[in-house]
Structures are given as C-alpha cells and as structure tokens.
Amino acid sequence: MRTGEPLPSVGDVLAALATGLWHWDTxxxxxxxxxxxxxxxxxxxxxxxxxxxxxxxxxxxxxxxxITGVVRLAVAEGTLAEVRIRVMDADGSILRVVRSRSKPSFDPERRTYELIGTLQEVTEPTPGTAAARSAVTGDWRRSREAFLLDAGRALAEARSTAEVLRVAGGLSMPGFSPDGLVVYGVEGDRLTITGQHGHHPGDMNPFSHMPLDTDYPAAEVVRTGQAVYLSSPEEYRDRYPATWPLARHFGRSSWAFLPLTAAGRTRGAWMAAFTYPVAFTPDERAVLTTVARMLAQALSRAGAAESERELTEGLQRSMLPSLVPEIPGMRVAARYIPTGGGLQVGGDWYDMIPLPSGRIALVIGDVQGHDVRAAGLMGQLRIALRAYAAEGHRPDAVLSRASRFLHGITHARGYDALTDLRFATCLYVEADPATGMLEIARAG
Known part of the structure; x- marks a missing residue:
C-alpha cells in the first residue's frame, strides 16, 4: 500500500483474512x-x-x-465469549468447524443479550503434533461432555455433604485436573472450610474463619459472586499480596476460585488449584463454571436433606417414650428403625405405661401415613391412650375410647373424608409381672 492511499474497509480486511462478521440480537x-x-x-x-x-x-x-452458557459466563466475568462451533450440512454431516469470538452485552431490564463478533474457520492441526495435542478438538469436546454427564450424575446421587465432597474430590477433568480442591462456606461474616482434597490435615487452618473482607480470592468471590482466575504465582502475588505468603508454600502454579451459587445466592466458593500452569481458556472456564454450579446445587440439596433428617428424627425421638428402667419380673427393650426415604417420620409409635393396679401396659401402634400430619396425630393419640390407661380402664375400653378420640379430632378439623381421614392400628397388652399373665386387645 502506497503512502496516502485510502485504507481498505474493515469488511475488505476481514474478507481477506477469511473472517466473517455477525450480529445477534436476542x-x-x-x-x-x-x-x-x-x-x-x-x-x-x-x-x-x-x-x-x-x-x-x-x-x-x-x-x-x-453458546448460551458461554455468553452468560462472558457477561458475568466481563470477558470475550469464545466458542468452537460445528457447522452442519443438509445431510447432518460436519461441514466445517468455526471459531466464534464476540463481546456480549446484557440488558437487565429486558433480560436480553446483544452480541457482535467474528467467525473464522478452524484448521485442525496435523495429528501427532504439539498443536494437535493442545487443540480443542472434537475428541476433547466429547470427553468433556462425557465428563460433565458423569459428574452431574454422581453429584445428583450424593445424599450427604460428605458424599458430595467425596465426589468433588474424585473428579478428573478432561485435559486439566486440579491436584488441590477446597470448598468454602460462609458463617456470619467469615469463611469456613466445608471440605478439602489434596492437602494434609491442618494445612487449610489459616484459611478457616477468615473474615470476608480479607484480601483473599475466595473471600472476594463470596463478596462479589464473580470468579477469580490466577494463571501464575506472579499474578496471585500481585493481586493478593496480603495472603500470597499463605498460599505460596503449597507450590501451586494456577488457581481458579468460583462462586457456589444456588437459588440466586452465593453460599460459598470452590477452589481448584493446579501444580502446572493453566491458561484458563474459555472452554476450560466453561467446564469449571459448570462443575461449580452442579457442586453448589448438590451441596444445597445435601444440606437441606441433612437439616430435614435432623429435624424429623428429632421430632420422632421426642415422641417416643423412655422405658421404665426396672420392673420386677420383667425385662423390657425397644428399638425404633425408620424405613428410610421420605421424611423418615410418620405415625408409628410404641409405649410403656405404668398402671394404677401395678401392672404394665405395653403398646405398639401406627397411624396411617409417613408424613408430619401422621406424626402429629400419632402424638395426640398416644397421649390420649396414656390418659385412658392411667384411669384404670381395661384394655378393650382403653382402645374404644382412643378410637372415639381419633374419630373426633379428625372430623372436627373438617378433613376431606376421602383424602384426609386417617385410621390407626394398635396392639395393647396389659402385663402382670407377678403372675406373668397378659391381657391383650387389638384395634384396626
């Protein structure tokens, strides 16, 4: 080009470079x-x-x-959206592979995206070369998809926080696997260590209960909800000089800190640390982000399930009696085992009631259902049955009165006769320790 000649248009330059322009308005x-x-x-x-x-x-x-996931990630991190796309022909075969680069913008009011970017054909490297080994090829893509499916399935099946952390610690990501993992939680205004993998006991103590305003990547992630990627020790040291001395002795080369977000709330952070340098390409960030989202959902489900189990088991235990420690001529023992699944709470109960005559009433019963309402009715029925027994009634009379009581409380509340009324079964044994005689009545 001679001096003074007009510059070619942007379109001419891009066409000469076999690069296309596109604009997407969602x-x-x-x-x-x-x-x-x-x-x-x-x-x-x-x-x-x-x-x-x-x-x-x-x-x-x-x-x-x-594409949609990469766009959301780019908007969240303020970076370019880069993705490789397979273009298909009419018969379903791959025509070519293109690379798309764009800068997305997001309208929070309309919740829409606008993207302007370039499209360029990707020339696959010669097999066996260094470029071929490092390229993001279809095989890598398939490996990544298979990994994400397996990871999602394993995390979905985890039933406790310990199981979720065990699954997370065993994840082997395609092409780049961290050797150190830490899951951070939040307690008040401080970080907590929920679980870790790849560290010796006590190694993470300096990071536990760290204030959220500390100049530390995980604390920043929790504060902002934005991921932090550190590709080298120099970058870590320059961005977080206050806490770099704590991280330096682990001998890592790259770190990714990602938010654990569930139901729109950042509940913690996940650190993946690598002993070798990682560039954190858009594809690698997409994998890490997807795993972090699945991990957050799994931890949220496990935490809710554990809280529910603790609550319902406590409720069930509170409704079960304490056995009389010593009865002349008798030895009494009981064991209560929930069937598992669901709330693990329901209408089953047993009881041991000292009677005015000196005898002992042994009771085992079940209100229909395995839910909180069944447990509530069971508690009321058990109290009523104890009261009737304490009045000195015979076994059949105790059960007759308890039956009328159950009928009265269920009808008084206006339950739908077809769906809400509950029945109960009960075995009532009046035992005489002196003679060994049993008087038994059954209901239901």
Missing amino acids: AAGLVTVDAEAARLLGLPAEPVTLTEAQTRARLHPVDWNE
Missing part, C-alpha cells in the same frame, strides 16, 4: 451475517439476516446449547 430473535460469515455457515456468500431457528439449524445442537 430481543429481536435475529442474527445478521456478512457475506463471509454466510459462506462459513454453508449459505450463499452474501449478507443475510436469519432467525434464531434458521441459525440453529446450521449448527450442531450441542454447540448451540453451549
């Missing part, structure tokens, strides 16, 4: 491409505006779904 649901981008999508080489459905039809369905 509010309008339209994608506009220039001639080169149209060619890369397998269309005639001329500018055209496509609907989202028409655009989606040109791309591999898995890649289309991935």
Whole structure:
C-alpha cells in the first residue's frame, strides 16, 4: 500500500483474512451475517439476516446449547465469549468447524443479550503434533461432555455433604485436573472450610474463619459472586499480596476460585488449584463454571436433606417414650428403625405405661401415613391412650375410647373424608409381672 492511499474497509480486511462478521440480537430473535460469515455457515456468500431457528439449524445442537452458557459466563466475568462451533450440512454431516469470538452485552431490564463478533474457520492441526495435542478438538469436546454427564450424575446421587465432597474430590477433568480442591462456606461474616482434597490435615487452618473482607480470592468471590482466575504465582502475588505468603508454600502454579451459587445466592466458593500452569481458556472456564454450579446445587440439596433428617428424627425421638428402667419380673427393650426415604417420620409409635393396679401396659401402634400430619396425630393419640390407661380402664375400653378420640379430632378439623381421614392400628397388652399373665386387645 502506497503512502496516502485510502485504507481498505474493515469488511475488505476481514474478507481477506477469511473472517466473517455477525450480529445477534436476542430481543429481536435475529442474527445478521456478512457475506463471509454466510459462506462459513454453508449459505450463499452474501449478507443475510436469519432467525434464531434458521441459525440453529446450521449448527450442531450441542454447540448451540453451549453458546448460551458461554455468553452468560462472558457477561458475568466481563470477558470475550469464545466458542468452537460445528457447522452442519443438509445431510447432518460436519461441514466445517468455526471459531466464534464476540463481546456480549446484557440488558437487565429486558433480560436480553446483544452480541457482535467474528467467525473464522478452524484448521485442525496435523495429528501427532504439539498443536494437535493442545487443540480443542472434537475428541476433547466429547470427553468433556462425557465428563460433565458423569459428574452431574454422581453429584445428583450424593445424599450427604460428605458424599458430595467425596465426589468433588474424585473428579478428573478432561485435559486439566486440579491436584488441590477446597470448598468454602460462609458463617456470619467469615469463611469456613466445608471440605478439602489434596492437602494434609491442618494445612487449610489459616484459611478457616477468615473474615470476608480479607484480601483473599475466595473471600472476594463470596463478596462479589464473580470468579477469580490466577494463571501464575506472579499474578496471585500481585493481586493478593496480603495472603500470597499463605498460599505460596503449597507450590501451586494456577488457581481458579468460583462462586457456589444456588437459588440466586452465593453460599460459598470452590477452589481448584493446579501444580502446572493453566491458561484458563474459555472452554476450560466453561467446564469449571459448570462443575461449580452442579457442586453448589448438590451441596444445597445435601444440606437441606441433612437439616430435614435432623429435624424429623428429632421430632420422632421426642415422641417416643423412655422405658421404665426396672420392673420386677420383667425385662423390657425397644428399638425404633425408620424405613428410610421420605421424611423418615410418620405415625408409628410404641409405649410403656405404668398402671394404677401395678401392672404394665405395653403398646405398639401406627397411624396411617409417613408424613408430619401422621406424626402429629400419632402424638395426640398416644397421649390420649396414656390418659385412658392411667384411669384404670381395661384394655378393650382403653382402645374404644382412643378410637372415639381419633374419630373426633379428625372430623372436627373438617378433613376431606376421602383424602384426609386417617385410621390407626394398635396392639395393647396389659402385663402382670407377678403372675406373668397378659391381657391383650387389638384395634384396626
């Protein structure tokens, strides 16, 4: 180009570089491409505006779904959205692989995105070369998809916080696996260590109960809800000089700190640390972000389930009696075992009642259902039955009165006769320790 000649247009430069331009407005649901981008999508080489459905039809369905996740991640981190996309031809074969780079913007009021970016064909490297080993190829993509499916399934099946942490510690990510993992929780205004993998006991003590206003990556992630990626020790030291001395002796080279967000609330942070340098490409960040989201959901479910179990088991224990320690001529023992699943609370009960005659009443019963209402009715019925027994009634009379009591409280509350009324079964034994005689009545 001679001095003084006009510069070529941006479109001419991009066309010369085999790079297309595109614009996607999710509010309008339209994608506009220039001639080169149209060619890369397998269309005639001329500018055209496509609907989202028409655009989606040109791309591999898995890649289309991935685009939305990468866009959200880029908006959250204020970075470029970069993703590799397989363009499909009419018979479902892969026509070519293209790389899309864009800068997305988000309208929080309309909750829509607008993206302007480039599209360029990816030339796959020669097999066996260093470039081939490091490239994000279809095999890597399939490995990543398989990994995420396996990780999601394993985390979904974890039933306790300990199981979730054990699954997280055993995750082997395709192409890059951390050797140190830490899950941070929040207690008041301080970080807590919920679990860790790859560290010796006591190694993480300096990071436990650290104030949230500390200049530490995990604390920043909890405060802001934004991920922090540190690709080198120098970057860690420059960004977090106050806490770098605590992290330095672990001998790591790269770190990723990601928010654990569930139900729109950041409940902690997840650290993945690597002994070798990691560039944290958009693909690697997408994998880490997806794992962090699954981990947050799994921890939230496990925590809720553990709280529920503790509450319901406490409720059930509070309704079960204490056995009379010593009765001449008798030895009494009881064991209560929930069936498992659900709330593990219901209408089952047993009781041991000292009677005015000196005899002992032994009771085992069940109100229909395995829910909180069954447990509530059971508690009332048990108290009523104890009261009738304490009045000195015979076993059949005790059960008759208890039956009328149950009928009265269920009908008095206006329960639907078909769906809400509960029945109960009961075995009532009046035992005479002196003679060994039993008088038994059954109901239900």
